[in-house]
Structures are given as C-alpha cells and as structure tokens.
Amino acid sequence: MPLVTWTDNLSVHIKEIDTQHQKLVKLINDLFDAVTAKKGKDVLTKVLNELVDYTRYHFTAEEKLMATHNYPDLAKHKPEHEELTRKVLDFQKQFNEGKAMIDLLLMNFLKDWLVKHILGTDKKYSSYLNGKGVS
Ligand SMILES: [Fe+2]
C-alpha cells in the first residue's frame, strides 16, 4: 500500500504544479517501498537522492512561478521551502555517513510535511495565480 495517496483535494488547480506534486508523492512512495522491501543502501541512496533533487527542483519552479506573477506571500512561503530543504539535506548527509536510517518516523515526517504544505501553504496561491491566467 502506498504511504501517500494523491486525491483531488491536493490539487492547486495549476496543471504543471499538480504534476510536480504528484511526482513528489510518487517519489515518497518509492522511498517507502524501498525501505519496506529492505533494499540495500545503494538503492535507498539512489531513491533518496532522487527525492531530494526533485524536491529542490519543485521548490525552485514554484518560487519562480510565484515571483513571475508578483505573488504577495512569496516571502512567507519561501522560508517553509528553505527549512525543509535544510532538514532534508542534513538528513541526507547523516544517511550517507551511516549516521541515520530511513525509518517510519522519517517517512511519516515527509508525508505529513508534503500534505500539510500543499493544503496549508501552496493552496493559498491557487486563486491568485488562477486570476493571473495560470492554470
Ligand atoms: Fe510550496
């Protein structure tokens, strides 16, 4: 069973962003599956790297979209991305050095962060950006 399930209530009504969020859901599920299947460190490293890289790609794309359209709450939104990026990069370093494990606590943290951030923060730009013709 997947850890995170995409449902329509996660939609921000912007096609490009929904596609990116769906990919993040998939990558979290891929990591969860790899851990559940007790895959080796090489596989876990690869999937974790993919998730980290794609998360950073998504944050950059989302911030660029908000900046392009002068979204007034970008300055409040960006620090949430920055904090998660810091935490994830720190975890990745610990994992690579053999000082941390990918466990259920981490997986639930990633899941909760993504869902809460989309529902609580990303969704706030929906109507503003839709009003600028972004859909
Ligand atoms: Fe965001």
Ligand SMILES: [Fe+2]
């Ligand atoms: Fe997002």
